[in-house]
Amino acid sequence: MIDLLSRFDSIRAVDWQGDHLRLLDQRVLPFEERFVECRSPAAVASAITDLVVRGAPAIGIAAGWATLLLVREQRSCELATLEPGLAHLVAARPTAVNLAWAVDRMRRLLATPGCTEQAVFEEAQRIEQEDLQANQRMAMLGSELIAPGSGVLTHCNTGALATAGLGTALGVIRAAWAQQKLKGVFAGETRPWNQGARLTVWELFKDGIPATLIADSAASHLMSEERVQWVIVGADRICANGDTANKVGTRQLAIAARYHGVRFMVVAPSSTIDMAMPDGSGIEIELRDPGELTHSRGVRTVAEGVDAWNPVFDVTPAGLIDALVTELGVVIRPNTRRMRDLFAAS
Amino acid sequence: MIDLLSRFDSIRAVDWQGDHLRLLDQRVLPFEERFVECRSPAAVASAITDLVVRGAPAIGIAAGWATLLLVREQRSCELATLEPGLAHLVAARPTAVNLAWAVDRMRRLLATPGCTEQAVFEEAQRIEQEDLQANQRMAMLGSELIAPGSGVLTHCNTGALATAGLGTALGVIRAAWAQQKLKGVFAGETRPWNQGARLTVWELFKDGIPATLIADSAASHLMSEERVQWVIVGADRICANGDTANKVGTRQLAIAARYHGVRFMVVAPSSTIDMAMPDGSGIEIELRDPGELTHSRGVRTVAEGVDAWNPVFDVTPAGLIDALVTELGVVIRPNTRRMRDLFAAS
Numbered sequence: 001m002i003d004l005l006s007r008f009d010s011i012r013a014v015d016w017q018g019d020h021l022r023l024l025d026q027r028v029l030p031f032e033e034r035f036v037e038c039r040s041p042a043a044v045a046s047a048i049t050d051l052v053v054r055g056a057p058a059i060g061i062a063a064g065w066a067t068l069l070l071v072r073e074q075r076s077c078e079l080a081t082l083e084p085g086l087a088h089l090v091a092a093r094p095t096a097v098n099l100a101w102a103v104d105r106m107r108r109l110l111a112t113p114g115c116t117e118q119a120v121f122e123e124a125q126r127i128e129q130e131d132l133q134a135n136q137r138m139a140m141l142g143s144e145l146i147a148p149g150s151g152v153l154t155h156c157n158t159g160a161l162a163t164a165g166l167g168t169a170l171g172v173i174r175a176a177w178a179q180q181k182l183k184g185v186f187a188g189e190t191r192p193w194n195q196g197a198r199l200t201v202w203e204l205f206k207d208g209i210p211a212t213l214i215a216d217s218a219a220s221h222l223m224s225e226e227r228v229q230w231v232i233v234g235a236d237r238i239c240a241n242g243d244t245a246n247k248v249g250t251r252q253l254a255i256a257a258r259y260h261g262v263r264f265m266v267v268a269p270s271s272t273i274d275m276a277m278p279d280g281s282g283i284e285i286e287l288r289d290p291g292e293l294t295h296s297r298g299v300r301t302v303a304e305g306v307d308a309w310n311p312v313f314d315v316t317p318a319g320l321i322d323a324l325v326t327e328l329g330v331v332i333r334p335n336t337r338r339m340r341d342l343f344a345a346s
Numbered sequence: 347m348i349d350l351l352s353r354f355d356s357i358r359a360v361d362w363q364g365d366h367l368r369l370l371d372q373r374v375l376p377f378e379e380r381f382v383e384c385r386s387p388a389a390v391a392s393a394i395t396d397l398v399v400r401g402a403p404a405i406g407i408a409a410g411w412a413t414l415l416l417v418r419e420q421r422s423c424e425l426a427t428l429e430p431g432l433a434h435l436v437a438a439r440p441t442a443v444n445l446a447w448a449v450d451r452m453r454r455l456l457a458t459p460g461c462t463e464q465a466v467f468e469e470a471q472r473i474e475q476e477d478l479q480a481n482q483r484m485a486m487l488g489s490e491l492i493a494p495g496s497g498v499l500t501h502c503n504t505g506a507l508a509t510a511g512l513g514t515a516l517g518v519i520r521a522a523w524a525q526q527k528l529k530g531v532f533a534g535e536t537r538p539w540n541q542g543a544r545l546t547v548w549e550l551f552k553d554g555i556p557a558t559l560i561a562d563s564a565a566s567h568l569m570s571e572e573r574v575q576w577v578i579v580g581a582d583r584i585c586a587n588g589d590t591a592n593k594v595g596t597r598q599l600a601i602a603a604r605y606h607g608v609r610f611m612v613v614a615p616s617s618t619i620d621m622a623m624p625d626g627s628g629i630e631i632e633l634r635d636p637g638e639l640t641h642s643r644g645v646r647t648v649a650e651g652v653d654a655w656n657p658v659f660d661v662t663p664a665g666l667i668d669a670l671v672t673e674l675g676v677v678i679r680p681n682t683r684r685m686r687d688l689f690a691a692s
Contacts, residue, residue: 030649186655189639191537191561194647197639202649213639213654215537217562217595221631221660224597249563251570252602259601285567293535293543293559296642301540303376303548308559309532314567 002178004139004166005132008207011160014053014061016124021065023053026161030202041070041085048092048099051193055162056236056272057131060098063089064124067106071120079110095245095286095313097237101271102127131164134269134327135171142172142232142267142325143179151184151228152176153219156247157199158234158267168234168267170203172325177209184227185211188219190247192292192310216249223260231257235268242318242334243280244268248311254320263322270326270346273339280315288312348524350485350512351478354553357506360399360407362470367411369399372507376548387416387431394438394445397539401508402582402618403477406444409435410470413452417466425456441591441632441659443583447617448473477510480615480673481517488518488578488613488671489525497530497574498522499565502593503545504580504613514580514613516549518671523555530573531557534565536593538638538656562595569606577603581614588664588680589626590614594657600666609668616672616692619685626661634658 015022017037021044025034036052038044044066047053053062070085071077090103109115109123146152152173159170166174176182185204190196197213204211214222222228231253237245244250244266257264277283290308294300302308324331328346331338361368367384373396374380382398384390390412393399399408416431417423436449455461455469492498498519505516512520522528531550536542543559550557560568568574577599583591590596590612603610623629636654640646648654670677674692677684 188563189537191535191563197648201652205649205652210653213636213648213652215562215594215639215656217534217537217598218655218657218660220598220601221594221657222655224660248561248567252563252566252598255566255605256598256601259605290559293561302543302559303551306547306551306559307556309564309568310561311564311567314564314570 002175004136004171004175004178007178008160008166008174010206011203012165013058013161014164016065021062021069023047023062024161025052026054026199027051030198039069040073041066041089044069045089045092055157056096056098056234057163057168057269058161059093059096060102060271061128061131061164063099063102064106064127067103068120068124071117077110077115077117077120079107082110093286094284095236097274098271128164131269132166135163135166135168137327138168138267138325139166139171139175141330142265143175143181145265145323146176146181146230148181149183150181150230151186152182152230152232153186153188153222153228154200155188155196155233155250155253156190157195157203159200159203161199161203162234168269169232170200172232172265172267174207174209185209186214186222186228187211188214188216188249190249191216195247219253220256220260223256223262228262230263230265232265232267235266235272236313237277237283238266238268238273238324239277239279239283240275240339241279241336242321242324242331242339244316244321245280245283245313246316248314251314251316254316258320264320265323265325266321267325270328273326275339275343280317283315285311285313348521350482350517350521350524353524354506354512354520356552357549358511359404359507360411360510362411367408367415369393369408370507371398372400372545373397376544385415386419387412387435390415391435391438401503402442402444402580403509403514403615404507405439405442406448406617407474407477407510409445409448410452410473413449414466414470417463423456423461423463423466425453428456439632440630441582443620444617474510477615478512481509481512481514483673484514484613484671485512485517485521487676488611489521489527491611491669491676492522492527492576494527495529496527496576497532498528498576498578499532499534499568499574500546501534501542501579501596501599502536503541503549505546505549507545507549508580514615515578516546518578518611518613520553520555531555532560532568532574533557534560534562534595536595537562541593565599566602569602569608574608576609576611578611578613581612581618582659583623583629584612584614584619584670585623585625585629586621586685587625587682588667588670588677588685590662590667591626591629591659592662594660597660597662600662604666610666611669611671612667613671616674619672621685621689626663629661631657631659
């Protein structure tokens with residue numbers, strides 16, 4: 001097995017410093033590598049809301065460390081005392097399930113008798129380490145599905161910036177690249193926040209993987225020219241039937257992929273799967289500030305008076321997904337039965 | 347019939363001033379209403395290449411007036427003398443068929459014995475007037491297809507800015523709005539040049555039509571929420587079988603519309619139809635400067651070294667088009683036979 005973790009280790013988005021959490025400020029990348037130091041749980045919650053840190057797994061990891069900051073701030077390991085702070089943390093972003101998942105994991109730990117600050121520290125560290133190991137495993141599992149000579153298209157940023165390292169969808173792309181399987185890597189801009197244009201192509205370029213940027217709208221033309229055989233994306237929440245909430249535009253890519261006979265892969269740790277949510281119809285889609293569409297770098301780019309609608313996630317029906325790659329294994333053409341089997345087998 | 351032309355007449359993108367052509371500079375809209383004065387055919391060709399003027403019909407009209415400038419510059423109405431200048435004009439943009447169509451129309455006129463400068467003037471004027479009348483007719487024909495209470499989504503800019511006035515797809519939207527049929531109008535940003543964000547919502551806002559801007563990628567989510575019943579777009583070139591080249595992203599919208607049961611309308615004058623081109627496989631897709639993706643207002647927004655691919659058109663298969671609206675009539679579910687019937691009947 002290729003040691004992907006040592007080959008691709010240049011970026012640390014979420015970095016515990018012993019007494020505070022250091023976050024790589026993703027709002028100013030790729031031109032500035034600025035860090036935000038969070039010394040309180042509220043500071044981490046704000047950083048999550050403001051997109052200093054983003055990407056479902058990275059948010060979950062940050063929430064783990066935020067719980068440790070909360071324990072220290074409150075000088076208590078009592079769940080009842082900490083609950084308001086934990087609830088505030090969960091509310092920082094509504095769509096990403098990993099945030100709630102990490103906080104719930106901390107809640108369970110805090111509910112155990114005799115829970116200590118040291119135990120909370122170790123749990124936060126474990127969340128981070130497990131993510132790293134899961135990414136290595138998913139990268140190899142996903143890459144196995146890709147035939148040599150393939151082109152791939154990805155959306156948003158699912159790399160080291162969005163995780164403890166390596167990435168989910170970008171982890172698969174890194175592994176396939178390391179195995180010399182890829183003839184082309186394309187990334188959509190990912191409007192309105194431009195995660196693809198600002199983060200993904202930068203991350204890949206740093207690793208010597210020459211990705212080509214396209215307008216999100218050019219994906220269908222790219223597919224019609226047979227330049228890509230796989231679309232590979234991450235996920236913010238996966239339902240019991242395999243319906244997947246991810247960055248807005250993912251649904252459109254999945255529909256276009258099916259039309260063109262291009263295959264569609266979702267790569268996400270099992271912590272992203274919410275078996276309590278039967279299907280995508282129940283997922284709350286986060287609406288963000290219309291200013292993300294009407295302004296650019298603080299300057300208005302759209303005529304005064306014009307309104308915008310800015311949903312930042314959408315739901316891809318399970319029926320459009322060819323493979324769901326998790327650290328527990330791969331689900332081919334996910335449905336409720338196959339999703340249950342994934343957990344039963346593990 | 348509603349007099350759409352007097353109701354919606356605030357914008358003149360291409361305006362003949364007796365001795366020069368005045369173009370509204372679409373590169374600096376919506377914040378500046380600046381004009382470019384073209385006193386030579388070469389100046390018009392540059393303005394077409396540089397997107398001072400854009401939109402297939404507007405480019406055709408500009409080419410008509412450029413021919414008059416050429417005749418005056420060369421002090422000749424002889425086709426052979428003018429041919430190098432005409433060829434230079436046609437080369438200004440490769441995909442829009444109206445440019446070649448307008449120049450060919452001028453070539454035919456110049457080939458008639460005794461052609462005069464006055465005749466060239468009248469032909470340029472006729473191209474413009476015919477476009478205006480065609481738009482009024484298409485607006486009414488297209489609006490007839492729309493049920494009251496509908497929402498519509500459009501792409502790129504197909505309004506007064508792209509034509510002699512009123513617009514093609516935007517003409518239909520204006521008519522349907524005037525007839526109080528629309529409960530919502532949505533416009534995609536239209537990356538990378540942002541015709542939707544900069545031009546379309548501005549144009550509609552000026553007319554009191556409150557359009558809502560969305561990211562191009564949000565179209566499928568919009569459709570899944572049943573907020574739109576029609577996607578309405580223009581065209582740069584339509585093949586004999588109905589395959590349609592239009593702004594990049596159109597293909598993706600058509601695929602998404604079909605998936606969601608949303609109907610898809612193309613609105614374009616018959617001058618856009620190229621019966622000599624059997625289907626979309628023969629259409630040359632213009633690739634523009636990757637800088638349109640890597641820079642914003644002259645400032646680099648993507649990491650140094652990163653490459654981009656920037657096709658600015660794509661082809662929508664005829665099979666995804668529910669209605670093609672021309673000034674000659676409407677073609678429901680276009681194919682080669684029905685396209686021939688359109689011309690046979692007229």
